[in-house]
Amino acid sequence: MTREDNQLGSFLRTRREKIDAASAGVVDTTRRRVTGLRREELALLAGVSPSYYTRIEQGRDRHPSREILEAVARALRLDDTERAYLWSLATPALAPADAHAVPEHTVRPGMLRLLERWADLPAFVVAPNRDVLAGTALAARVNPAWSPGHNLIEFTFLDPRAPEVYPDWEDITRQAVAGLRTTAAARRAELDPFVAAMRERSETFRELWDSHDVYERVIGDKRLRVDGIGVLLLSFETFALAGPQGHVLYVYFPQPESKDDTALRSLV
Incomplete structure (x- = not known):
């Protein structure tokens, strides 16, 4: 699965990598070799199963519940625009496959x-x-x-x-x-x-x-x-x-x- 096929997972990964672990309250006594939060750390902050969160990020669960996404959004400290984008990826509009396929360039x-x-x-x-x-x-x-x-x-x-x-x-x-x-x-x-x-x-x-x-x-x-x-x-x-x-x-x-x-x- 490519990144463009799994936009929900890619978005969550990039947001996770932007979070400073120390400021998020993660205590790590080892030498840290990753940027941002690990998957299991984010799952812990969001109160969800690490294995389930991994399935979401890897694209094996495309439509997690709103409650799960709310918890993840809070843990990732998403702003209003990022939250709206997250919902659009998780719950795409039920429109025909060819909707908007031909752009209308006529100005009234x-x-x-x-x-x-x-x-x-x-x-x-x-x-x-x-x-x-x-x-x-x-x-x-x-x-x-x-x-x-x-x-x-x-x-x-x-x-x-x-x-x-x-x-x-x-x-x-x-x-x-x-x-x-x-x-x-x-x-x-x-x-x-x-x-x-x-x-x-x-x-x-x-x-x-x-x-x-x-x-x-x-x-x-x-x-x-x-x-x-x-x-x-x-x-x-x-x-x-x-x-x-x-x-x-x-x-x-x-x-x-x-x-x-x-x-x-x-x-x-």
């Missing part, structure tokens, strides 16, 4: 009209695989990846301009992969081929994907280097658009009356 006409009116903001719509489907002219001026026809993941990992555009490129790569993994848990038929292709095309992507981190960043700040302007600090908000397509609207904006506000206005 009303959304396109709104983007046309937001001339003073970088805003764009993305598909679950992070294809940019539509955006304002200012979005494309601020970041070449934010224009229709580009893919945010491909740009970040494969375009040589990315480290220049993103001063915090390493942080961006980690967040991008962790966010994509969160999305992929609910849309595997649609996203598995894209993930497989990216794993082949980028070693950095492959390493980050295999770390099994999950992340859902719906608001935040991002620094971008813009030609002729320098580095801009912009805040952003995200909005999930209604409908089965899984489209998300990103809107970036500066702090009022800041130097970033002045610089952005000069680009309009």
Whole structure:
């Protein structure tokens, strides 16, 4: 069984390896040769049988009870996003095998009209695989990846301009992969081929994907280097658009009356 076949076990293993044994209250007088917690130590902290926990992590029990997973989640100190991802792996949606197999890349006409009116903001719509489907002219001026026809993941990992555009490129790569993994848990038929292709095309992507981190960043700040302007600090908000397509609207904006506000206005 490959790691991709046993995503539940892989996720639990990577979380287990991130836990510091001493901080978890594990007393070990021997020279420790493992990273994080051993399986039997985690099982003890969770109050479950070591042999049963091993079956879960090895993929021999794909659907443990909610009570067991709650206990394991507490022992692993999972945050809300990680817990939600854990449930999605243990209880996959009962949908047809070909659900979401053909991504819908048509943006509603009303959304396109709104983007046309937001001339003073970088805003764009993305598909679950992070294809940019539509955006304002200012979005494309601020970041070449934010224009229709580009893919945010491909740009970040494969375009040589990315480290220049993103001063915090390493942080961006980690967040991008962790966010994509969160999305992929609910849309595997649609996203598995894209993930497989990216794993082949980028070693950095492959390493980050295999770390099994999950992340859902719906608001935040991002620094971008813009030609002729320098580095801009912009805040952003995200909005999930209604409908089965899984489209998300990103809107970036500066702090009022800041130097970033002045610089952005000069680009309009």
